[in-house]
Amino acid sequence: MRKRERITRKLSQEAMAQAQQEVKAGKLNLLQAAQEFGVPKTSLSDRVSGRVSSDCVLGQRTLLTPADEDSLVEYLLYSASHGLPLTKPQVLAHALAIYNLRHQAAPKTGLGQTWWINFRERHHHRLTARTPDIIDRGRASCAKRGPIEEYFKFLTTTLEEHGLREKPCQVYNCDETGFQLEATRRKVIVPLGTKHAYRQAQGTRDHITDLACLNAAGEDIPPFIIYKGGYPGEPYNK
Template identity: 50%
Template sequence: MPSRNHLDKIGRKKKKKWSEEAMERALIEVKSGRCTVRQAAKEFGVPKSSLGDRVSGRVTPGSRSGPAQLITSADEELLVEFSLYMSKHGFPLTKQQVVSFASSIYKRQHRRVAFSKLGQTWWLNFRKRQERNITIQPADNVVRGRTACVRKEAVDQFFCLLSTVMDAHGLRDKPRQIYNCHETGFHLGRKRGHVPKPAGLGCKPAPGSRDHVSILACFNAAGDDVPPFVIYSRAYPGGVCYKTQGPTNALYGWSDSACVNSDLFKKWFLKHFLTHAPKERPLLLVFDGHKSPVSLEVVESARRENVILLCFPPHCSHILQPLDAGLFVVLKQRLASVTGEGCAADAHFAISKKDFSGVFKRAYQVAKEEEGLRIVREGFKKCGLYPLNHFAINGGNSMPSHGIGPTAGTSLSISAQTMHAVGELTAAEASS
């Protein structure tokens, strides 16, 4: 971390008062022999030392002065374009996320380096270079007791964006191309407790549970599924029976918390979703991405494959998630009946990690039955995602944002001075 005095010096750094054209004319005069370096520098108003460096060949004519740029101008423009895409699709980036994505670009260029050199100094210079393209805004408001109320303005903006995207890509009557992915958790072991709400992306397991398994499920508005992603805590079960006995074509992974992180989401999207999703394009994938599961590689691949990523507004996914609206409840009830649990709503199941996939396969069959298809479709309808219906959301669950206090923090957005509006962006993507 650079010192405050060093950062202040960066802010007070003088701008160069000479142009490249003047430097080129001075260089021509010196090389022709008509002037000395001192005479040409005085005549054209350029620094003698800089002109001398170009005459001697220490500096290539036309190159930028100062230290080498850590990422190229083209990659920096790609980063701004990426930030625009994320902001306009419901993923406003924080400072830490921008630096992290820039570090990914840097490491891609310098594959042998152990760590990125990008930090506070790069961030300040990046902000200065891109001051016309980006703005810094306060962090989104936090809702206390989100099950009681959500911000009406946030829901309105989400449905406006969803409507714009659907119209631009012609998806209003294509339910098989509208997908929702969401994660729910299962606690294994003998300990019993109250039912936690279905876990969002990036959730943490309840303390005290012996083992934890998460399922990342993905369905379209017609009821078709992408095989589930089973995520274990800390490590895979021993042996291979968990794969052979699990749901057909399921994907498996593990993390310390048994929940989706950026690497697991990239693995799921690149190697699983794109493999099992239909070939029709475009596809719309709506999910809760505020725990930062989205990586630069995912966005680049999604744009190449014509998959539109759309994020639910913060603290509103519990009333907008189609899979929360019924299927996950039915899955836990079916799993309880398969395992012989007395209470269908119990979130703790007395089965081992090794046996979970085989037991879950029998419970997951409900998604293949007519009852499961109906529940999934009703979930999309109840949340207003398909058919698109803003008024499907119960108005009693929302409240104006002025009744909510702000919290500390900032997020990155794109200035309207040089960037397209949402409609222009989506229309351009649809035509490309």
């Protein structure tokens, strides 16, 4: 739902509530209240008579119930926090499965772009889309406060035992990074405010690895580059 539509619907709800108050107070009849506040007379009559609840939302009903949408959002947040954020097609597939479970007599075959836009707008205060950085499973398990604190304690002890605090040229660090040989990554759904979205890498993928090594003084060693493996004498693309 666009911003203008959200504002219009909010104003319509407020106008409907004011119209109900005027009618119930006996200040205006149904026709007068409908004309003055710009709301449908039939809808106003349904709410005043009790055929429809007074807090019923104007407009088309959402495909999923608020409870089902909240459960879906919680699942998206949970998946993102564990390094497995969902893409747009995956979110649509989960939403469709929930809808078909609730409406087995008349299932749908797919959800369109309109549902996706409205879903994003309804939960814009909790969810956003980001292009993820790939992180392997081992690194994901270590990227927690406990292992990181233990690492720096061990590093401090090692530097002191070997007298390396004043010898930065002897303190080296190696790290590798992979350049994936695959199509552009899809955006994933993560909690609002997330600066860096991470997604665990698949077990198998083609990539080129670059091993970089530098010391604490800023001096570097020529990088070690590892290409995709192949049998001797065969073209690389095999």
